[in-house]
Amino acid sequence: MSSTPFECSAETNQYDLSCQIVHNDYRYSEASAAWTLICAMVIFFMRAGFMMIELSFSSEVPERRNIVFLKYLDVSASAVGFWLFGFQISNINGLSNSSIFLNSVVVIEDQVTCNRVIPYISWFFKFGFASNTATLMGGLLVRCKYKLRVLSAFLNALIIAGIVHPIIARIVWGADRGDFLSPYRFCRTEEDVAKNVTIGDGYFDRIYLLDFAGGGAVHIVGGMASLGLTLIVSTQLWWDKRVEEKENKHKLQKQQKQQKQLQQQPQQEDEDPNEDQEPKNLKERLCKPTYFIRYMYPKNGGDDNIEQAASGVFILWFGWFAFNCGTTESLEGPLRDYPVYSNIAGRIAVNMITSAAGGGITATLIATTVQTLTKGKAINCNEIANGILTSLVAITSNCPYVDSITAFYIGVIAVLLYHLGVYIEYLANIFDTGRVIPVHAFGGTWSLLAGGLFVLHNSEYEYIRETYEGVCFCNLELPQLNYIERLGAQVIGVILISSFTLVMMSVFYITFFCIRLDLILKLGNTKVGNAICDRLAFGKGGFLLICQKEDIPFNADYDGGGNGSQLDLQDLKGASTTET
Numbered sequence: 001m002s003s004t005p006f007e008c009s010a011e012t013n014q015y016d017l018s019c020q021i022v023h024n025d026y027r028y029s030e031a032s033a034a035w036t037l038i039c040a041m042v043i044f045f046m047r048a049g050f051m052m053i054e055l056s057f058s059s060e061v062p063e064r065r066n067i068v069f070l071k072y073l074d075v076s077a078s079a080v081g082f083w084l085f086g087f088q089i090s091n092i093n094g095l096s097n098s099s100i101f102l103n104s105v106v107v108i109e110d111q112v113t114c115n116r117v118i119p120y121i122s123w124f125f126k127f128g129f130a131s132n133t134a135t136l137m138g139g140l141l142v143r144c145k146y147k148l149r150v151l152s153a154f155l156n157a158l159i160i161a162g163i164v165h166p167i168i169a170r171i172v173w174g175a176d177r178g179d180f181l182s183p184y185r186f187c188r189t190e191e192d193v194a195k196n197v198t199i200g201d202g203y204f205d206r207i208y209l210l211d212f213a214g215g216g217a218v219h220i221v222g223g224m225a226s227l228g229l230t231l232i233v234s235t236q237l238w239w240d241k242r243v244e245e246k247e248n249k250h251k252l253q254k255q256q257k258q259q260k261q262l263q264q265q266p267q268q269e270d271e272d273p274n275e276d277q278e279p280k281n282l283k284e285r286l287c288k289p290t291y292f293i294r295y296m297y298p299k300n301g302g303d304d305n306i307e308q309a310a311s312g313v314f315i316l317w318f319g320w321f322a323f324n325c326g327t328t329e330s331l332e333g334p335l336r337d338y339p340v341y342s343n344i345a346g347r348i349a350v351n352m353i354t355s356a357a358g359g360g361i362t363a364t365l366i367a368t369t370v371q372t373l374t375k376g377k378a379i380n381c382n383e384i385a386n387g388i389l390t391s392l393v394a395i396t397s398n399c400p401y402v403d404s405i406t407a408f409y410i411g412v413i414a415v416l417l418y419h420l421g422v423y424i425e426y427l428a429n430i431f432d433t434g435r436v437i438p439v440h441a442f443g444g445t446w447s448l449l450a451g452g453l454f455v456l457h458n459s460e461y462e463y464i465r466e467t468y469e470g471v472c473f474c475n476l477e478l479p480q481l482n483y484i485e486r487l488g489a490q491v492i493g494v495i496l497i498s499s500f501t502l503v504m505m506s507v508f509y510i511t512f513f514c515i516r517l518d519l520i521l522k523l524g525n526t527k528v529g530n531a532i533c534d535r536l537a538f539g540k541g542g543f544l545l546i547c548q549k550e551d552i553p554f555n556a557d558y559d560g561g562g563n564g565s566q567l568d569l570q571d572l573k574g575a576s577t578t579e580t
Helices: 014-020 030-055 061-090 120-139 150-173 190-195 215-258 282-287 289-296 306-328 342-374 381-394 404-428 436-454 458-472 483-514 517-522 527-536 569-578
Strands: 146-148 545-547
Touching (some): 030 061, 030 306, 061 150, 120 436, 146 150, 146 215, 150 483, 215 381, 215 483, 215 545, 289 342, 306 342, 306 381, 342 381, 381 404, 404 436, 436 483
């Protein structure tokens, strides 16, 4: 059964055929196939970097065991989701089929031998993107007393890698004319030229999103999914604290009634009873910014395992080269003459280094300045690491298009936006131990916006055209957009990706959070139902979360703290009395 959109024939025009099989294995030469496979394997290894960073946040054995377990679960669930329907939903190879399994996916036929070719290489490379989108959420709930249940964690990775990311990937990278933000939809075949098929004059007919390696399709998706989850967790933590305060108040009133004689004794007045208390509401937090500085840059430099964190950062940094440079999927253009196409991967690598350098220098200046002004004992190296990671996220979408000086500025601005993201989390009291949202959501948003702000000149437009033509080996007639049109396209991409991901994942999280099996099973008041509820710890977390109060140490004073920056109020009190 042939499912190709053309008839196999040795006389079939090769140039025309290439435009119909964008992102498919037929276009790979031996060197390009090896390059793409090696990069895909390195991308797969990036999850070891995520795991090392997450392990550095806690020394407790149950917590570390949960981190490793979730990494095994993430890769398994994302593989199943992308194998079942993710690759077909994304449809980035420009072909279509009703079947959902890879072994029944639409295949192409060699023009000379008419051998059928299944796109294994393309599947494996794109799977790395989908899988990393799901696994980057792992640092969100470290040190939190609430964890995702096993089934919820499995479905979370499966939905992100199998549905949400592929839908965004199709919009951003698809080859069909209906994928309205994809540059690949402007590929023109000889048939299009013969029929004089032209681009529409409407704004949405002309725009396309510059997201070369997934700053939006990977990092914004993962960051916004994390936001949807942490809003539910943070709300539950806030409710728990409120209930606990009411219980404590009730206990205190009861004790006061029983010990009336103690109320008659004069109480010792403190100098300032609220001096070292954590601000309770948004107004108090805005009026006391010094607490944010100590929250983010503790005097002792943080209590994380910096060796593990540094190892994880360098593993991710190394893998990022494969992530961005490997997106070229080729070092040559076998169907067209691209004498300088091999330089694009090198250009991407240089821009990544300069962007990370700008972010690292900026983060170091901020950390050392804070240490000097607050008389801290050590520099918080983890915030420098997060600055580097955010700058790498920020260069992901626009890495082939900008020059190295612009890449440096992009990294600098990314670190400033990262601190803004952490400050917003602090004000809103959002739980995010691994700074997932500031690094990936804020960094990914800036990555897309920077493509609209800094891609200005005709020379950069040529880089864009050459890059996308080299990737798909076809003649792309990309419309030349002015500054406002280019920036508008990037803004539309940010809004579309963010809102779609947040809504999709919030529906899943809220649905599972509201499933109260404990109430359902206890309606009959049977021993079996009660035993199931007690054994599986069903309760206020619904079917989404499980509470592990006794196993996981949790600092209730800082629900939003993380990354080794949780402020110890006892240390703060001691510091306030010993400082001069």
